[in-house]
Amino acid sequence: MVILFESYGNFSSGSPTYRALVSKRSRGTITLTEKELSFQSEIDKIFYQIKIRDVKKFYINKRFNLNVIKLIDNYDNQYSFYASIKKKSSYSSSKTFTLELFYHLTRVVLKKDKPIFFEAGGGFWHSSPNLINWKTEMKRGIFILTEDSLSFNPFDQGNFKILKVIEINSVEDIHQNSREFIKITMQDQKSYSLTLLTKKHCFTKIDDIKVKKLSELLNQVKDYKSTEIVKQKKLEKKRVDQIKEMLDVSSRIRLDLMRDALDMDEKNFSIKIFEWAHQFNCIVDGDFLVVNPENVTDFLDNLYLTEGSQDKIQCKFCQKLIDPDSKVCPYCGVEVQ
Numbered sequence: 416m417v418i419l420f421e422s423y424g425n426f427s428s429g430s431p432t433y434r435a436l437v438s439k440r441s442r443g444t445i446t447l448t449e450k451e452l453s454f455q456s457e458i459d460k461i462f463y464q465i466k467i468r469d470v471k472k473f474y475i476n477k478r479f480n481l482n483v484i485k486l487i488d489n490y491d492n493q494y495s496f497y498a499s500i501k502k503k504s505s506y507s508s509s510k511t512f513t514l515e516l517f518y519h520l521t522r523v524v525l526k527k528d529k530p531i532f533f534e535a536g537g538g539f540w541h542s543s544p545n546l547i548n549w550k551t552e553m554k555r556g557i558f559i560l561t562e563d564s565l566s567f568n569p570f571d572q573g574n575f576k577i578l579k580v581i582e583i584n585s586v587e588d589i590h591q592n593s594r595e596f597i598k599i600t601m602q603d604q605k606s607y608s609l610t611l612l613t614k615k616h617c618f619t620k621i622d623d624i625k626v627k628k629l630s631e632l633l634n635q636v637k638d639y640k641s642t643e644i645v646k647q648k649k650l651e652k653k654r655v656d657q658i659k660e661m662l663d664v665s666s667r668i669r670l671d672l673m674r675d676a677l678d679m680d681e682k683n684f685s686i687k688i689f690e691w692a693h694q695f696n697c698i699v700d701g702d703f704l705v706v707n708p709e710n711v712t713d714f715l716d717n718l719y720l721t722e723g724s725q726d727k728i729q730c731k732f733c734q735k736l737i738d739p740d741s742k743v744c745p746y747c748g749v750e751v752q
Contacts, residue, residue: 416448416449416450417448417449418446418447418448419447419448419449419519419523420445420446420447420515420516420519420520421444421445421446421447422444422445422498422499422509422512422516423442423443423444423445423498423499423501423506424442424443424444424445424454424496424497424498424499424508424512424513425437425438425441425442425443425496425497425499425508426441426443426445426454426456426463426494426495426496427441427494427495427496428463428492428493428494429493430493430495431495433478433479433481436478436481436483436495437481437508439457439458440456440458440459441456442456442457442458442499442506443455443456443457444457445496445498445516447516447519447520447523449467449523450466450467451464451465451466451467452464452465452467452470452486452520453465454496463494465486465488465494467523467524469488469489469490470486470488470489470520470524471487471488471489471491472486472487472573472574472575473485473486473487473517473520473524473568474568474569474570474571474572474573475513475514475517475570475571476495476572480508481497481508482497482508482510482513482514483495483496483497483513484496484497484513484516484517484520485572497509497513498512498513498515498516499512500512517557517570518557521557521559521568522534522559524568524575525559525561525564525566525568525575525577526559526561527561527563527564529561529562529563530561530562531559531560531561532560532561532562532632532636533558533559533560533628533629533632534557534558534559534560535557535558535611535622535625535629536555536556536557536558536611536612537555537556537557537558537609537610537611537612537625538550538553538554538555538609538610538611538612539553539554539555539556539558539567539569539576539607539608539609540552540553540554540607540608540609541607542606542607542608543589543598543606543608544591544596544608544610546591546592549591549592549594549596549610554567554569554571554573555569555570555571555612556568556569556570556571557570558609558611558629560629560632560633560636562580562636562639562640563579563580563581563640564577564578564579564580565577565578565580565583565599565633566578567609576607578599578601578607580633580636580637580640581640581641581644582601582602582603583599583600583601583602583633583637584600584601584602584604585599585600586598586599586630586633586634586637587599587600588626588627588630589608594610594621594623595610595621595623595626595627596608596609596610596626597609597610597626597629597630597633599633610626611625611626611629613625654676654677654678655677655715655718657676658673658676658677658715658718659715661673661676662706662711662715666705666706666707666708666711667700667703667704667705667706668703668704668706669702669703670684670688670699670702670703670704671702673704677718688704691704691714691717692704694717695707695710695713695714695717696709696710697710697714
């Protein structure tokens with residue numbers, strides 16, 4: 416597996432004291448790959464392994480003269496770690512290496528196996544920035560844009576903010592006091608603002624060029640996603656129409672032809688067949704599905720719904736279909752395991 420980042424550093428579980436965090440027993444090698452973050456202690460040979468899919472949130476926690484990454488997983492386990500650099504014959508904490516690890520970890524966690532179209536550090540607001548002092552209530556962090564979402568990970572304590580591209584209603588360029596911002600309005604009418612930052616002569620300023628670039632890319636991705644959704648819906652309808660044509664001729668449908676028409680994998684198709692048989696009083700007769708003529712319309716309506724939700728999972732509490740990357744069910748509020 417490809418190593419994205421590797422460095423000597425310190426690592427502790429739980430909520431360590433400053434002395435425990437910088438002790439020799441906490442020293443070892445930090446390694447990051449696409450699938451996991453691991454640590455091997457140098458003295459006791461203790462091995463820690465955190466799956467990327469289990470990362471809930473992480474942020475920079477300043478401990479005296481240290482910049483420490485604080486990570487919390489989905490099981491509420493806590494870890495603190497920082498990278499080091501060798502100076503002469505000893506190692507000392509490195510703000511630069513720790514920040515580099517933070518960036519790498521953000522990329523791996525937020526891209527969700529999708530190509531990254533854009534990445535930059537910037538500021539994020541719920542609603543709009545203050546007209547008098549634009550830095551007021553601004554959260555600083557890292558933006559990651561993929562074909563599915565624009566994600567933000569704050570440097571300070573806080574949760575990821577993930578704006579799904581298909582739920583974006585509009586992307587608007589805002590000019591305030593010669594400064595560039597992007598305002599994003601979602602389909603639920605909630606709005607967010609962001610800008611991208613750079614340092615010049617030790618001062619933080621807005622990078623107008625990057626802001627315009629991100630705005631262009633975000634609109635392009637939004638248009639592309641909308642086009643793909645239209646194509647997908649047409650394809651889904653075409654698939655179910657094929658089943659409808661089969662049922663117009665006979666109430667008996669060959670299972671292999673039906674599975675091919677719906678483009679479903681064998682495991683999921685086998686599960687759905689018995690669900691349909693129970694729900695619509697159908698009969699599984701060898702290699703055929705016999706559909707009750709009285710329930711054909713309801714059966715086809717269900718197929719349309721199934722086609723539009725093959726990429727979703729079922730909430731174990733309320734049984735509603737939700738997105739597979741949901742942390743909390745939007746219907747019942749129960750945390751998704």
